[in-house]
Amino acid sequence: MRISELSRATGVSIASIKYYVREGLLPAGESLGARQADYGDTHVTRLRLIRALVDVVGLPIAQVRRLFALIADPGDDMFAALGEAVGSLPPYGTDSETDAAAESRARATIERLDWTYDAGYAATAQLERSLAALEGTGVPMSDDRLEVYARAARMIAEFDIAHMPDENPSAAIEYSVLGTALYEPVLVALRRLAHLDIVAQALDDDE
Amino acid sequence: MRISELSRATGVSIASIKYYVREGLLPAGESLGARQADYGDTHVTRLRLIRALVDVVGLPIAQVRRLFALIADPGDDMFAALGEAVGSLPPYGTDSETDAAAESRARATIERLDWTYDAGYAATAQLERSLAALEGTGVPMSDDRLEVYARAARMIAEFDIAHMPDENPSAAIEYSVLGTALYEPVLVALRRLAHLDIVAQALDDDE
Numbered sequence: 001m002r003i004s005e006l007s008r009a010t011g012v013s014i015a016s017i018k019y020y021v022r023e024g025l026l027p028a029g030e031s032l033g034a035r036q037a038d039y040g041d042t043h044v045t046r047l048r049l050i051r052a053l054v055d056v057v058g059l060p061i062a063q064v065r066r067l068f069a070l071i072a073d074p075g076d077d078m079f080a081a082l083g084e085a086v087g088s089l090p091p092y093g094t095d096s097e098t099d100a101a102a103e104s105r106a107r108a109t110i111e112r113l114d115w116t117y118d119a120g121y122a123a124t125a126q127l128e129r130s131l132a133a134l135e136g137t138g139v140p141m142s143d144d145r146l147e148v149y150a151r152a153a154r155m156i157a158e159f160d161i162a163h164m165p166d167e168n169p170s171a172a173i174e175y176s177v178l179g180t181a182l183y184e185p186v187l188v189a190l191r192r193l194a195h196l197d198i199v200a201q202a203l204d205d206d207e
Numbered sequence: 208m209r210i211s212e213l214s215r216a217t218g219v220s221i222a223s224i225k226y227y228v229r230e231g232l233l234p235a236g237e238s239l240g241a242r243q244a245d246y247g248d249t250h251v252t253r254l255r256l257i258r259a260l261v262d263v264v265g266l267p268i269a270q271v272r273r274l275f276a277l278i279a280d281p282g283d284d285m286f287a288a289l290g291e292a293v294g295s296l297p298p299y300g301t302d303s304e305t306d307a308a309a310e311s312r313a314r315a316t317i318e319r320l321d322w323t324y325d326a327g328y329a330a331t332a333q334l335e336r337s338l339a340a341l342e343g344t345g346v347p348m349s350d351d352r353l354e355v356y357a358r359a360a361r362m363i364a365e366f367d368i369a370h371m372p373d374e375n376p377s378a379a380i381e382y383s384v385l386g387t388a389l390y391e392p393v394l395v396a397l398r399r400l401a402h403l404d405i406v407a408q409a410l411d412d413d414e
Binding site for chain 1: 252255256258259262263285286289290293298317322323325328329330331333334336337338340341343344345346348351352355356357358359360361362363364365366367368370383385387389390391392393394395396397398399400401402403404405406407408409410
């Protein structure tokens with residue numbers, strides 16, 4: 001298809017498409033002459049992915065480029081590639097927040113769950129910061145709350161991983177990035193909506 | 208205690224404490240004379256709450272003030288007060304994103320779950336945006352994924368609500384605000400850590 005058709009199919013302006021090509025995020029179309037190029041379905045898919053990462057997740061262009069490099073060439077260590085890809089997504093912490101006490105908190109928590117502990121994994125630092133914030137507010141995470149949250153998180157993660165495409169590493173990384181970035185807001189919204197429903201029912205029963 | 212002791216006990220600078228008093232977020236200490244005031248445990252608790260809302264959640268001061276007004280005087284409609292309090296937390300959407308198609312998506316989803324649908328509730332708009340983003344990326348939320356996510360979210364929400372303090376409405380609102388703002392990052396981190404653990408185990412088994 002022509003660039004104008006690609007633009008209509010994706011809702012992305014021609015100027016933006018050209019910008020993504022210049023920035024190396026989108027492969028150039030197949031040249032049909034000096035002033036025309038042909039685009040295919042892979043361009044449509046890639047453009048949607050770019051827009052999700054830029055508009056929804058809010059990634060800077062340089063970050064998106066690094067992610068695509070990782071998707072194109074995950075290397076031999078799939079585990080490291082997945083960790084790096086997912087770790088490049090927000091929220092980002094600052095070093096100053098990761099103090100030693102918080103780190104031991106996260107470590108103790110993950111070890112209590114008998115999950116893999118990886119100090120360098122971004123979500124470990126994220127857990128550290130969250131636990132520190134809870135403790136700072138005088139409402140530390142209780143063991144029974146942790147148990148319920150972890151069970152729920154595990155249930156979801158089992159489903160996610162069971163549906164991870166396994167035809168090639170690139171597809172798996174793309175799925176992990178999108179799945180992390182786009183399903184988290186769904187989960188958080190569903191938790192709030194479940195609260196609403198439970199409270200609404202309880203108040204109904206009171207009447 | 209003196210303001211200097213309050214500062215040491217909470218790690219909040221004296222200048223910040225004075226600022227919060229001026230802004231009406233923290234009650235003034237009991238006057239002990241022209242240049243001294245006495246602070247108590249309620250000040251410690253309130254200061255921790257302010258820091259969590261400002262530093263961790265990232266709320267603007269004006270938003271914190273509105274929240275505290277709601278906690279101080281929830282009014283007769285507990286359901287509305289809870290909704291308003293939790294709805295004042297991020298993420299915030301923009302009106303332009305809430306188009307009619309997205310709204311009907313969220314409505315259909317909530318009705319399929321047989322949960323309370325409230326078009327004006329902030330999390331409804333949040334669900335709408337997330338579902339729209341997924342659809343835009345060509346990976347719409349499947350029914351079986353929704354079922355697993357909703358079951359997990361419900362499990363957590365049941366725990367949360369069961370542990371909501373019921374001695375007075377103000378405590379319930381404070382719990383809801385902190386619980387929404389501070390437990391969400393824990394949940395999101397736990398999901399990512401569960402992914403890590405499941406993938407690590409699968410790769411171990413392969414060897």
